[in-house]
Amino acid sequence: MSTTETDELVNLKIDGKDVAVPKGTMIIRAAEQVGVRIPRFCDHPLLKPAGACRQCLVEVARPGRDGNLATMPKPVASCAEAVSPGMEVYTQHTSEVSKKAQHGIMEFLLINHPMDCPVCDKGGECPLQNQAMTEGRATSRFIDVKRTFPKPIQISSQILLDRDRCILCQRCTRFQSQITGDRFIQLQGRGGGTPGYAVHSLNGSQVGNFDAQVLNFSDDEGATPEYVPAQYVGPYGQSGLAEGFSAGPIEASEEDASGRPFASYFSGNIIQICPVGALTSASYRFRARPFDLVSVAGVAEHDASGSAIRIDHRRGEIVRRLSGEDAEVNEEWITDKDRFAFRWQNGSDRLTTPLVRDESGALVPTSWPDALDVAARGLSAAGKNVGVLTGGRLAMEDAYAYSKFARTVLGTNDIDFRTRASSEEEDSFLASVVAGTGVGVTYQALEHAGHVLAVGFEAEEECGTVFLRLRKGFLAGTVTVSVVGPYATGGTAKMGARLIPAAPGSEAVVLNNLAAGDPTYDSLAEAGVILVGERAASVPGALSAALDLAHRTGAQLAWIPRRAGDRGALEVGAIGTLLPGGRPVEDSAARIDAAAVWGVASLPSTPGRRAPEILEAAASGELGALVLGGVDVADLPDGARTSIESTGFVVQLEVRASATSQLADVVLPVAPPSEKGGSFVNWEGRIRPFGQVLTSVQLPDRTVLNDLGREMGVDMGLARLGDVVNEISEFHTWDGVRAAQPQYPAQQVEVPEVGEAILASWNLMLGAGTLQDFEPHLAGTARKPVAVLSANTAAAAGVANGSLINVSGPAGTLKLEAAVTSMPDGVVWVPQNSVGCQITTLGVHAGQKVALAAANAEVTK
DSSP states (O other), X not given: OOOOTTTSEEEEEETTEEEEEETTOBHHHHHHHTTOOOOOSSOOTTSOOOOOSOXXXXXXXXXXXXXXXXXXXXXXXXXXXXXXXXXXXXXXXTOHHHHHHHHHHHXXXXXXXXXXXXXXXXXXXXXHHHHHHHSSOSSOOOOSOOXXXXXXXXXXXXXXXXXXXXXXXXXXXXXXXXXXXXXXXXXXXXXXXXXXXXXHHHHOXXXXXXXXXXXXXXXXXXXXXXXXXXOSSSOSSOTTOSTTSSSSSOOXXXXXXXXXSOOOSOTHHHHHHOSSSSEEETTTTTSOOGGGOEEEEEEOOSSTTOOEEEEEEETTEEEEEEEOXXXXXXXXXXXXXXXXXXXXXXXXXXXXXXXXXXXTSOEEEOOHHHHHHHHHHHHHHTTTOEEEEEOTTOOHHHHHHHHHIIIIISOXXXXXXXXXXXXXXXXXXXXXXXXXXXXXXXXXXXXXXXXXXXXXXXXXXXXXXXHHHHHHHHHHTSEEEEEEESSOOHHXXXXXXXXXXXXXXXXXXXXXXXXXXXXXXXXXXXXXXXXXXXXXXXXXTHHHHHHHHHHHHTOEEEEEOSSTTHHHHHHTTOBTTEEGGGEETXXXXXXXXXXXXXXXXXXXXXXXXXHHHHHHHHHHTXXXXXXXXXXXXXXXXXXXXXXXXHSSEEEEEESBOOTTGGGOSEEEEOOOGGGSOEEEEOTTSOEEEEOOOSOOSSOOHHHHHHHHHHHXXXXXXXXXXXXXXXXXXXXXXXXXXXXXXXXOOOOOXXXXXXXXXXEEOOOOSSSXXXXXXXXXXXXXXXXXXXXXXXXXXXXXXXXXXXXXXXXXXXXXXXXXXXXXXXXXXXEEEOOSEETTEEGGGGTOOTTSEEEEEEOSSOXXX
């Protein structure tokens, strides 16, 4: 068997120490293997070598043709030089040449570096600051005036750049090109004499975005616009003014909400990997020092990725979040939503005391004993006619408490964690394929899958860490991607994915039509993975078709929900058809299993209703009460407000006051993730535990439910987190009969009339969700909402690219800018829940018809 390049070992010496590493390994990595530290700035293990900063210079000797060692005439950059057989490396620890070279580079880097350390956000955790002490001169020989720039400029409403601190290591620009594929920041003005530059040419290379006035360049040679400090209100000059600095004017769909040509969901990573204080966050700038902070490992709560994060708090307040390192999950990257959207937990509307509705109908503060007493009496009066709805913010342990509370205290299976469209087909799919299956497809498997097919799933928008892994695999040549969807999004293009066009509702037909000879089908048959998003549940036959395709090709299949708590809720039975561990409610052996763990004689055997059915039953009076946990009325199906208002008694457990709170009879405040311990289960099925960050007087949902159960005469035994974890572990893997896999037929899509279109929609990563509240800097980087449609559909509606279009439904109209692209005719895509664009105002949902017409007003830039 032949030896691959990565398996072939190379023997060398580093500072006299023998080391054997795979062929192609860089010297700096080989040194790490034997514990030899070489200083560096531009080097990063997840980025390609650049050799930009030169701080890692070392002396190298190689065997010549005569076999004798010959020292290279100059030191080499160890981050960009691969090892070779017989090589000997002398670092600053053993070579005066290396030491002098590194001291010289450090002196060069510090020539124009400002003395900002007392105020710089990087102070105390700055590699430049640290290495200046270890690899720098004791005194400076520079006596001239340092270069200065206006401070800071805005790369976006969230990212600020101090150009005078930048050492041009290019970590940030390499990240955006190699990891995310976003066009938002680049090294510009290389050589200092680029045409079109006036002030810039005097200052040499700079890092910046494609913003003419910020970078002091103009399309009119010789014209030097006066610098104006950046505000959060749109761009200073059109992208692409200077030839060679942009691919051209940006499209409407590429702008962010502030109007800038910056649309990246991962921009915060460049702050973390910047080795100096050049890149900072508008929300954290001047807020704290590293030695003021207490750091706690955590898990992101915004999607199903399970990304590791580090939470830093000061004086009882969270001031920033950073990416944690987890090679198996998120490596070292997180989304901007995971990084910056944490202030929602302590907004002005935070619930601090229980509320009950008095005789006048007003919600008034009360004590915990009184609130629990009122809640217990109201739920007891409803008997077993109580429905339970939970949201996606719940940790697994909290969802487990709701599951047990519904069965053992309320005596019902009417519980559902899905505050979205669902179906009987999805019930069967989740029960037969997902629940109780443990860790299935992993991030590593995706990266090396061969081929991945996404159905009802937009990776960049709905699970950013999955997108980064797929793009990494695409760039490495270990995976190709196909996407079934209405049009090729930016994320699709950045993964090099093949678009399989599908009008909303036709996904099942498209999957059924895939057969041998189709490149996607053939690739899946060789080695592939099918990723199914939660949106597939709203398309009749789509989940069945995905399963059938998996059987036909032998591909693996994975389900990726949008919210952090969904997979955990499914695993612990917060759904009407399943008990913990994927045990079917209808199976007597499964009920006996669960009853034994829970210490009760029996459990209800009738499968519970889904969320829409629970709300309908509540509206009709069939259910006398509702328990809502982490549920926003805006997330629920149409008519939910009326259903909740019609319910005789409503108990809500929530972190912050909301529109739902105004409909409740008892409101019980609970702790957000940062104020309790627990775990999420990510889309892989991997349990992701997190610890409590802040001390709090608020209780987790599980503790409140445990107290409420006691008030109703049932002790669930869930007072402590350890009790919950131990009890969940007793639900071993279910080895009994599983639910039958769904076999639902595909349905034909309704053909729209002239002036109509089928609505396509999904949630953008940054939108109008409540978990993004109180973070205006992040909100400015949300993508601008537009209506995407084909040229023929636009022409039929009388609109052109960039003009305004009215998208109308039975309940209202949205006025948006039109973005014309290649996609099926008779389809229009708009964001599901963005600021200024929420499809609930139309009175329709994705897959239904809307009317299109040109709007009178013109677009103003």
